[in-house]
Amino acid sequence: MDPxxxxxxxxxxxxxxxxxxxLASRSAGAFRADHLRARALVRPTSTxxxxxxxxxxxQRQLPVVxxxxxxxxxxxxxxxxxxxxxxxxxxxxxxxxxxxxRTATVQAGxxxxxxxxxxxxxxxxxxxxxxxxxxxxxxxxAATNAGxxxxxxxxxxxxxxxxxxAVLADGxxxxxxxxxxxxxxxxxxxxxxxxxxGTLGVITRLVLRLRxxxxxxxxALLAAPGFDAxxxxxxxxxxxxxxSLSSFEVMWQSFYRLVTTPxxxxxxxxxxxxxxxxxxxAQGSQREADGQRFEAALEAALEQGLLSDxxxxxxxxxxxxxxALRDDVEQxxxxxxPLGFDISLPIAEMDGYVRQVQRLLxxxxxxxxLYVFGHLGDGNLHLVxxxxxxxxxxxxxxxxxxxxxxxxxxxxxxxxxxxxxxxKKPWLSITxxxxxxxxxxxxxxxxxxAGILNPGKLLDGGAP
Amino acid sequence: MDPxxxxxxxxxxxxxxxxxxxLASRSAGAFRADHLRARALVRPTSTxxxxxxxxxxxQRQLPVVxxxxxxxxxxxxxxxxxxxxxxxxxxxxxxxxxxxxRTATVQAGxxxxxxxxxxxxxxxxxxxxxxxxxxxxxxxxAATNAGxxxxxxxxxxxxxxxxxxAVLADGxxxxxxxxxxxxxxxxxxxxxxxxxxGTLGVITRLVLRLRxxxxxxxxALLAAPGFDAxxxxxxxxxxxxxxSLSSFEVMWQSFYRLVTTPxxxxxxxxxxxxxxxxxxxAQGSQREADGQRFEAALEAALEQGLLSDxxxxxxxxxxxxxxALRDDVEQxxxxxxPLGFDISLPIAEMDGYVRQVQRLLxxxxxxxxLYVFGHLGDGNLHLVxxxxxxxxxxxxxxxxxxxxxxxxxxxxxxxxxxxxxxxKKPWLSITxxxxxxxxxxxxxxxxxxAGILNPGKLLDGGAP
Numbered sequence: 035m036d037p038x039x040x041x042x043x044x045x046x047x048x049x050x051x052x053x054x055x056x057l058a059s060r061s062a063g064a065f066r067a068d069h070l071r072a073r074a075l076v077r078p079t080s081t082x083x084x085x086x087x088x089x090x091x092x093q094r095q096l097p098v099v100x101x102x103x104x105x106x107x108x109x110x111x112x113x114x115x116x117x118x119x120x121x122x123x124x125x126x127x128x129x130x131x132x133x134x135x136r137t138a139t140v141q142a143g144x145x146x147x148x149x150x151x152x153x154x155x156x157x158x159x160x161x162x163x164x165x166x167x168x169x170x171x172x173x174x175x176a177a178t179n180a181g182x183x184x185x186x187x188x189x190x191x192x193x194x195x196x197x198x199x200a201v202l203a204d205g206x207x208x209x210x211x212x213x214x215x216x217x218x219x220x221x222x223x224x225x226x227x228x229x230x231x232g233t234l235g236v237i238t239r240l241v242l243r244l245r246x247x248x249x250x251x252x253x254a255l256l257a258a259p260g261f262d263a264x265x266x267x268x269x270x271x272x273x274x275x276x277x278s279l280s281s282f283e284v285m286w287q288s289f290y291r292l293v294t295t296p297x298x299x300x301x302x303x304x305x306x307x308x309x310x311x312x313x314x315x316a317q318g319s320q321r322e323a324d325g326q327r328f329e330a331a332l333e334a335a336l337e338q339g340l341l342s343d344x345x346x347x348x349x350x351x352x353x354x355x356x357x358a359l360r361d362d363v364e365q366x367x368x369x370x371x372p373l374g375f376d377i378s379l380p381i382a383e384m385d386g387y388v389r390q391v392q393r394l395l396x397x398x399x400x401x402x403x404l405y406v407f408g409h410l411g412d413g414n415l416h417l418v419x420x421x422x423x424x425x426x427x428x429x430x431x432x433x434x435x436x437x438x439x440x441x442x443x444x445x446x447x448x449x450x451x452x453x454x455x456x457x458k459k460p461w462l463s464i465t466x467x468x469x470x471x472x473x474x475x476x477x478x479x480x481x482x483x484a485g486i487l488n489p490g491k492l493l494d495g496g497a498p
Numbered sequence: 499m500d501p502x503x504x505x506x507x508x509x510x511x512x513x514x515x516x517x518x519x520x521l522a523s524r525s526a527g528a529f530r531a532d533h534l535r536a537r538a539l540v541r542p543t544s545t546x547x548x549x550x551x552x553x554x555x556x557q558r559q560l561p562v563v564x565x566x567x568x569x570x571x572x573x574x575x576x577x578x579x580x581x582x583x584x585x586x587x588x589x590x591x592x593x594x595x596x597x598x599x600r601t602a603t604v605q606a607g608x609x610x611x612x613x614x615x616x617x618x619x620x621x622x623x624x625x626x627x628x629x630x631x632x633x634x635x636x637x638x639x640a641a642t643n644a645g646x647x648x649x650x651x652x653x654x655x656x657x658x659x660x661x662x663x664a665v666l667a668d669g670x671x672x673x674x675x676x677x678x679x680x681x682x683x684x685x686x687x688x689x690x691x692x693x694x695x696g697t698l699g700v701i702t703r704l705v706l707r708l709r710x711x712x713x714x715x716x717x718a719l720l721a722a723p724g725f726d727a728x729x730x731x732x733x734x735x736x737x738x739x740x741x742s743l744s745s746f747e748v749m750w751q752s753f754y755r756l757v758t759t760p761x762x763x764x765x766x767x768x769x770x771x772x773x774x775x776x777x778x779x780a781q782g783s784q785r786e787a788d789g790q791r792f793e794a795a796l797e798a799a800l801e802q803g804l805l806s807d808x809x810x811x812x813x814x815x816x817x818x819x820x821x822a823l824r825d826d827v828e829q830x831x832x833x834x835x836p837l838g839f840d841i842s843l844p845i846a847e848m849d850g851y852v853r854q855v856q857r858l859l860x861x862x863x864x865x866x867x868l869y870v871f872g873h874l875g876d877g878n879l880h881l882v883x884x885x886x887x888x889x890x891x892x893x894x895x896x897x898x899x900x901x902x903x904x905x906x907x908x909x910x911x912x913x914x915x916x917x918x919x920x921x922k923k924p925w926l927s928i929t930x931x932x933x934x935x936x937x938x939x940x941x942x943x944x945x946x947x948a949g950i951l952n953p954g955k956l957l958d959g960g961a962p
Binding site: 134135157185192193202207217221222225226246248265269272274275317318319323324326378381409446447450454462466467472473474477480481 | 678
């Protein structure tokens with residue numbers, strides 16, 4: 035028996051620790067073919083156990099990799115054979131839902147979907163939403179500051195966390211579990227842990243802000259004659275809908291054609307000849323009055339030349355069909371292996387950026403396809419380049435370089451919502467200056483001087 | 499000539515430095531009778547000059563107090579005779595307003611009102627608003643994470659800052675001036691400087707998020723039969739107005755009577771017999787349709803017993819008159835010297851808290867008055883205790899102790915939006931645990947190891 039496994043079992047019980055050989059049956063995560071590797075996987079059931087495990091590892095300078103639902107896309111929770119995985123999977127309690135305060139207090143291992151379902155019964159919503167909702171944990175979405183489809187209205191996870199409890203590398207429990215929207219009492223410590231990908235502490239519990247459940251929703255699929263019209267449409271709809279605009283998703287023509295051409299399941303609700311398509315959604319309170327306002331806004335947009343065609347969802351099924359189009363990203367597999375990118379940049383730069391990437395891709399390797407779609411309201415685009423399987427290894431570095439390098443001059447970001455992990459670490463310097471990276475390092479050293487927490491993710495370095 | 503003044507003049511020019519004797523004509527700030535004191539007041543005109551001044555002071559371990567518009571209420575920018583004041587008053591450029599991206603790039607010394615007026619012309623708003631808008635600077639509102647009257651809809655200053663440039667204690671410029679809503683590329687460094695009251699760095703420039711200017715506004719003054727009805731009304735209105743609720747301000751009866759009884763300027767728009775009054779505001783896009791929705795929501799609230807009387811603003815002048823009531827805080831001076839408090843707590847605790855504070859005040863000193871009002875939608879109450887001038891010094895510590903001590907068991911905060919400064923430092927431990935304060939100290943030491951920035955504010959310690 036591995037003495038480390040034995041020692042950890044003394045802290046969290048026999049069921050609480052899996053040894054290296056137990057891990058062969060556990061997937062390394064979403065869209066991954068490999069399995070987990072680690073010296074041991076520890077599954078504490080309480081903040082106290084998390085603290086005891088970390089204290090023990092800290093004394094021995096053993097590296098610890100915190101894991102949530104393993105739905106991240108940047109290898110932010112990868113562990114090596116010498117590392118200890120700290121999984122929050124046995125901390126799944128929804129501790130309280132306070133309908134008056136509109137807050138939920140949860141353990142970090144609760145899945146996004148479990149919370150969404152629990153609060154709906156009280157006429158409330160937790161407005162974070164993303165495809166991996168069934169597996170993604172609330173601790174993981176906080177550690178990575180997850181975004182999703184309604185950032186435009188409700189913000190990122192950062193904007194939904196009111197209180198947070200984290201355990202530092204040395205086992206110190208820092209509990210800031212306030213349910214308060216306003217609390218200007220010194221440094222807002224929770225911000226350190228949100229989005230820092232488990233490198234500064236392990237999030238164990240959260241107080242999350244809930245919102246009133248929208249009583250009515252209106253959705254339309256629009257076609258726009260050009261990028262300037264798309265940008266104008268965003269401002270027009272935001273102004274005309276008076277606070278109820280909840281999604282503004284854009285599809286470039288090549289993506290729209292892909293997801294509306296067999297073998298894709300959907301027929302095209304609008305002709306395929308337009309350069310841009312927009313999925314727009316408003317969430318309000320009155321089906322009829324909101325519907326009139328929504329249609330009036332679209333009519334005004336048509337008159338102003340901001341859109342060239344539109345189809346309104348007349349039922350929930352229609353709306354779901356429009357969203358299914360937008361979400362049918364797996365169609366990109368049709369023409370080869372996909373390389374996906376999650377970037378953000380100023381709206382004024384988007385059209386030029388996409389055209390330039392297209393030009394460079396053509397020059398680099400003529401056979402490659404580029405699909406673009408994204409949350410335009412948040413400045414966030416997803417690019418997918420597909421290429422023949424045989425080309426993948428050869429072209430991947432070149433394609434990454436050209437996609438990311440173009441962002442530097444345009445003030446863009448190499449990660450809008452997915453984070454950095456191991457995957458994007460080589461490109462961090464495009465978005466963050468040496469001074470910013472040095473300051474990140476100073477924070478890391480202040481909170482985790484031995485470098486045991488998720489070493490090598492986001493920043494270089496780790497346990498000595 | 500003071501050699502320090504001379505050396506600083508070599509960096510920022512003769513006009514850039516005021517010496518100790520020049521300061522006798524400068525007020526120490528809003529609601530203050532004293533004047534500024536310092537070894538020197540430096541007024542750089544650029545980030546480069548701020549960096550040079552800090553580098554110079556850092557080498558000599560001279561303490562530096564950053565100052566904005568001096569409208570803070572917690573003595574967060576007080577300087578002593580041996581300290582250097584660093585004023586941002588000559589950094590007043592609005593560098594860019596990007597209507598498509600909906601961002602403004604500003605120097606830190608720009609006043610809130612100057613930005614508000616500049617963006618209105620483009621059909622946009624910067625939604626932060628507070629009484630001191632004419633003097634408060636954008637750097638100061640960021641350094642203190644200012645709140646104001648529309649936090650319910652738009653959040654605190656923290657939620658409006660997209661990018662930020664700060665100069666560290668040693669003169670290092672950390673520039674994160676991104677205009678992006680989504681940018682998950684490592685630690686979100688701007689969060690360190692927002693709300694840290696100038697103790698971690700000097701904010702020099704900001705990229706702020708702008709919003710579409712609301713096209714229609716509806717306001718009503720409501721009377722509620724009890725606190726539960728007020729709490730129910732908040733949820734009801736938020737749900738019924740579908741994202742357009744922008745203010746939900748509550749006045750306890752004693753405050754309402756005060757501001758509607760001569761010599762107060764206002765007559766009571768609603769009878770004075772109700773226990774609670776609510777000023778509710780919605781900002782939407784269509785005068786007529788929004789107005790119908792607003793009235794329907796109020797009618798439904800009346801039917802559900804959530805309100806006992808209501809008067810709608812039929813004009814902008816009506817709305818301004820309702821707001822004037824809420825803002826006529828100076829009436830509290832009528833019965834003596836005011837002691838003001840800015841606290842937050844869970845809504846479920848508010849009624850019991852106010853009753854308990856009333857009881858304790860009566861027991862402590864029968865002659866004192868208590869007025870309560872605040873941003874209920876944000877959990878933020880303002881309490882004002884007035885007492886005879888002769889009693890002020892004697893009773894102040896006792897009254898502070900009873901107001902703050904009651905918050906501990908109720909999960910409240912000793913500062914909702916005003917911050918800590920020197921004024922609330924003795925009470926910080928009510929809201930923040932030893933672990934939280936230790937972590938704040940670790941951050942302070944990591945960013946400002948010599949302790950030269952705004953020493954003694956927020957946390958103990960400073961320049962050795």
